[in-house]
Amino acid sequence: MISSRIKNWIRTELFDQVPTCICVIDRDYRIVEANRAFSETFGAWHDQPCYTVYKNRTTRCEECAAAETFCDGKTRARQEIGVAASEGKPTHYLVQMVPLIRGDGEVRYVIEMSTSISEIKRLQQEKLTAERLAAVGQTVAGLAHGIKNIIMGLEGGMYVVGSGIRRSDNEKIRQGWEILEENIDRISSFAKEFLEFAKGRVPQVTLADPNRVAQQVVELFRHTAQCSGIELRSQLDKQIAKAPLDEQEIHTALANLTSNAIDACEMSDKSERHVTLITREENGKLIYEVIDDGCGMDYDVKQKVFTNFFSTKGLRKGTGLGLLTTRKIVQEHGGTVSFESTKGSGSVFRLEFPRDRFPSPTEEN
Amino acid sequence: MSEQTTTTSRKILVIDDEPSIIAYLTTVLEDEGYVTCSTSDPLAALDVAQQHRPDLITLDIMMPKRSGIAFYQILKRDAELGAVPVVFVSAFARASDFRSTVFRKMVPDETIPAPEAYVEKPIDVASFLRTVASLIDAGDSVAASSGRRGNAP
Numbered sequence: 049m050i051s052s053r054i055k056n057w058i059r060t061e062l063f064d065q066v067p068t069c070i071c072v073i074d075r076d077y078r079i080v081e082a083n084r085a086f087s088e089t090f091g092a093w094h095d096q097p098c099y100t101v102y103k104n105r106t107t108r109c110e111e112c113a114a115a116e117t118f119c120d121g122k123t124r125a126r127q128e129i130g131v132a133a134s135e136g137k138p139t140h141y142l143v144q145m146v147p148l149i150r151g152d153g154e155v156r157y158v159i160e161m162s163t164s165i166s167e168i169k170r171l172q173q174e175k176l177t178a179e180r181l182a183a184v185g186q187t188v189a190g191l192a193h194g195i196k197n198i199i200m201g202l203e204g205g206m207y208v209v210g211s212g213i214r215r216s217d218n219e220k221i222r223q224g225w226e227i228l229e230e231n232i233d234r235i236s237s238f239a240k241e242f243l244e245f246a247k248g249r250v251p252q253v254t255l256a257d258p259n260r261v262a263q264q265v266v267e268l269f270r271h272t273a274q275c276s277g278i279e280l281r282s283q284l285d286k287q288i289a290k291a292p293l294d295e296q297e298i299h300t301a302l303a304n305l306t307s308n309a310i311d312a313c314e315m316s317d318k319s320e321r322h323v324t325l326i327t328r329e330e331n332g333k334l335i336y337e338v339i340d341d342g343c344g345m346d347y348d349v350k351q352k353v354f355t356n357f358f359s360t361k362g363l364r365k366g367t368g369l370g371l372l373t374t375r376k377i378v379q380e381h382g383g384t385v386s387f388e389s390t391k392g393s394g395s396v397f398r399l400e401f402p403r404d405r406f407p408s409p410t411e412e413n
Numbered sequence: 414m415s416e417q418t419t420t421t422s423r424k425i426l427v428i429d430d431e432p433s434i435i436a437y438l439t440t441v442l443e444d445e446g447y448v449t450c451s452t453s454d455p456l457a458a459l460d461v462a463q464q465h466r467p468d469l470i471t472l473d474i475m476m477p478k479r480s481g482i483a484f485y486q487i488l489k490r491d492a493e494l495g496a497v498p499v500v501f502v503s504a505f506a507r508a509s510d511f512r513s514t515v516f517r518k519m520v521p522d523e524t525i526p527a528p529e530a531y532v533e534k535p536i537d538v539a540s541f542l543r544t545v546a547s548l549i550d551a552g553d554s555v556a557a558s559s560g561r562r563g564n565a566p
Contacts, residue, residue: 196504200535204437207538211440220440227433315478343478 069141069162072148073098075118077108080157089132089164098160102130114158117145121155127165140169194238201231245373251294251380253409258334259284261295262327265302269310269323278313278321280306285328291401292409293381298336301374305338305397308371312342312395334401341394374399382406423549426467427451428458428484429502430476438471438502438536445542455479459487462494468549471532474503482519489525498548502541504534 063070064084071082077097087093090101098114099105108115113126125144132139141162148157205228212220266282273280306323313321318341326337375385382405389395425447427438432453439449450465452458455476462470470488474481481501489495506515511531530544 193504196533196535200437200504201431201433203535204433208436208440211444214444223436224440227436230433 071098071101071160072157073114073160074157075155077112077114086162090130102128102162104131113143113145114160117147117158118155121147121149121153123147128162130162132164139164140166191242195235198231198235198238201227201234205229205231245376251297251407253292253294253381253407255290255409256293256295258288258291258293258298258327258336259286261293261298262302262325262336265299265306266325268303269306273310273313273323276310276314278310278323280310281322281324283324283326288327288329288334291334291403292406294377297377297380301377301399302336302338304371304374305399308397309338309340309342309395312340312344315343316341316394318342332403334403336399337396339394339396344391344393344395345389380407422448423468424448424450424465425545426458426462426465426470428455428461428470428476428481429453429473430455431473434473434502434534441538441541442545445545447545455481455484458484459491459494462488462497466494467497468552469498469500469545471500471502471545472528474501474505482516485528486520486522486525498529498552500530500532500541500544500548501528502532502534502536506531506533508533 066083067085069083069086069089071079071086071093074080077099078095079093079098079101082090082093093101097108099107099109099112103109113124116122117124123144123146125142127140128143129138129140131137141164143160143162146159146161147155148159150156205224205226208224208227209221210224212218212222212224262282262284266280270280302325306325309323313323322339322341324337324339326335326339328335328337371385378385378399378401381401383399383401385397385399387395387397425442427435427442427449428451429435429438430453435451435453439451442449450461450467452461456478458479472481472485481503485499485501488497488499501511505511508531512527516527516531529548532541532544
């Protein structure tokens with residue numbers, strides 16, 4: 049049992065001892081009571097409206113959480129930015145509105161309890177900056193990797209030509225010259241693709257049927273898959289709701305994944321190979337999955353999947369920008385790309401789009 | 414798969430999925446007097462190695478169908494070919510990182526030894542040839558001390 053002394057302390061002292069800023073406002077938004085932490089953080093408050101004390105405003109906030117609580121009597125929490133007198137600069141805080149309800153149901157007062165989250169916000173900002181820098185670093189490293197490979201090709205071509213001249217071997221000279229031409233072509237297509245990637249485009253988002261673009265991709269690759277003895281299937285959730293998508297970009301992303309899946313099957317020596325494109329809805333998310341039972345990826349390939357210019361497809365088939373482009377498109381739609389892969393068994397690439405993070409459609413279909 | 418013969422003794426197998434890199438490395442090695450054989454298909458590489466019994470293998474890492482790392486593990490477990498020194502030639506990692514950390518992350522099995530050498534693309538021809546020569550010389554010393562002879566012509 050809690051002692052009466054402690055009970056008494058809670059009644060009389062806790063209000064002033066807690067490190068949370070608490071104030072009580074009336075229906076005119078005037079602060080009628082506040083605790084010590086509130087006074088220390090926001091300064092003088094007697095008979096002043098909360099919006100003046102919190103935000104130096106002369107009028108009520110446009111979207112006032114307290115007004116909503118006065119209206120519906122519900123407890124709610126919201127992130128706000130105010131000016132703490134103790135810090136003298138904008139500060140982020142989480143404020144909870146708790147109604148004080150009379151017997152007749154009227155909300156007479158609202159208690160506002162605010163906790164500073166400026167430190168959390170600062171850390172979030174630092175993390176975002178670090179992620180951006182890491183992405184820049186990764187891109188630069190990827191570019192350097194691509195260039196190194198081309199330098200190897202150019203040096204190789206020059207060496208083989210030189211060796212042919214020394215040996216008076218025309219065949220060697222021709223072979224070296226071909227290597228040089230091939231690598232000049234390669235560096236110009238790398239430069240073009242890299243510029244294309246860096247430039248990007250403004251997404252043209254319209255409310256679209258997610259299944260339609262999936263079906264188009266399946267049709268596009270059906271013949272290619274058939275020629276390689278691979279069965280390309282689709283499992284589309286017919287109930288799926290429309291979503292704000294840039295159909296052309298989603299088409300590119302799904303085509304990249306499907307093309308990769310077909311390549312992975314081509315590299316496998318299994319007798320039956322399948323690629324399946326799935327759409328489904330789960331926990332407020334639109335999900336696309338491209339599943340293959342091809343060769344799968346081992347450790348070193350998995351580590352580099354999203355690195356610029358990384359390709360296992362050899363010189364002629366891949367520039368290594370496909371998955372990176374896919375990730376960029378998905379991120380522009382507020383989504384994420386993930387994958388699971390087992391060497392020898394196959395891979396699943398998954399695009400997840402939380403519906404509350406989609407960009408706003410520019411027009412409606 | 415192809416084989417080029419020159420006047421000297423030692424045979425080197427070049428494995429890389431890019432024919433232009435094969436042409437480069439085999440030309441460099443042949444100019445130095447080595448015999449070369451090569452393949453751009455990592456799935457055929459073990460057969461090629463069994464057929465030609467090379468004194469050294471240069472191996473790319475990023476290849477479709479089978480990575481150089483996967484092939485290396487198969488090779489090192491092979492009773493007859495396991496002792497053949499391997500020089501990885503790849504742009505996959507920095508040379509300083511590869512043998513110290515990257516390789517062991519990819520091949521946690523301690524029974525597979527770390528590769529004899531790693532040369533970063535683009536190669537420095539002189540340094541590449543020094544690496545190859547030192548490994549072949551080391552192989553010769555081992556063979557001489559055990560009274561065994563390698564693939565001398």
